[in-house]
Amino acid sequence: MTGRLYGIGIGPGDPELLTMKAFRVLRSAQVVAYPLSDSALKLARSIVAEYLHPEQIEVPMYFPFKLEESAQPYYDKAAETLAEHLQQGRDVVVLCEGDPFFYGSFMYLYSRLSDRFPTEVIPGVSCVMASPAMLGTPLTYRNDVFMVVSAIMSAEDLKKSLAVADAAAIIKLGRHFTKVVTVLKELGLYDRAKYIERATTSQQRIVPISELDPAEVPYFSMIVIPSKWQP
Structure with a gap:
């Protein structure tokens, strides 16, 4: 069996705005992936840092977010990295600031992976x-x-x-x-x-x-x- 992919909304910054469902899924997943950018290094991770545990595999995903550079090749690379974990039966949580489907980078991973692996989106406070x-x-x-x-x-x-x-x-x-x-x-x-x-x-x-x-x-x-x- 493959793992399950989760896109979880973690809210705008206050760790207490994480929903109970997002918290449960975050704590139970074997793999936690989060975006990096030049302007907001590990912002998503910092919001939920206190909820992570040492046994979890962390996957930073760099996306440039620059008008002069396409982020699509970076999404391709990140999707394949996550696919490797999913194929090995590991559940993967992708941290999404705010809500995953509201201007969220998770949408681009969703379009690449949701037809290959069971996927669930957990909304967050935008x-x-x-x-x-x-x-x-x-x-x-x-x-x-x-x-x-x-x-x-x-x-x-x-x-x-x-x-x-x-x-x-x-x-x-x-x-x-x-x-x-x-x-x-x-x-x-x-x-x-x-x-x-x-x-x-x-x-x-x-x-x-x-x-x-x-x-x-x-x-x-x-x-x-x-x-x-x-x-």
Whole structure:
């Protein structure tokens, strides 16, 4: 028999936001795999480090996450490494920050392995849900249309998307922060916007947008535009 592949959502940073099911599966798996990148080395592993045990086999998976370099060959290599463990009957857990199917790197492993091995996806708390809780800002009321948009989009596409949303979360800010702020001002959304970075972690930071240095805004940051309606 082959092993079973699990993609588990481990939340945005607070280890206590791991679900009970994800915790059980994590503790019982023989192999624990997690992504590495140049900007967030072992971030996923650090979230669950206290739950790991020495007998588990750890598999770091490097993905470049650079626009000028395709990550697909790295996903191919990682998938084959995990396949070797699965073929030998070992259960493999892949750690996914936030939720596996919400902008998660696990999706690319899922597409390569799920038709060859039994696979289960365990959802997790995404930053989009955690950030408003940390800000103390309800996202939506009544029949609001809520939208999640990536700051990587062009200014024109950002405008079109935000123009039809009652509430929104703008993710992946980083070097796109200035562009996003310009769009928010043009749409009259700037005064409603709230900023948070590294939500739920020990490095969480909530700062008025006007006080931010664009050069210091990290990738793991978000602007939340809550509903204009009040209960």
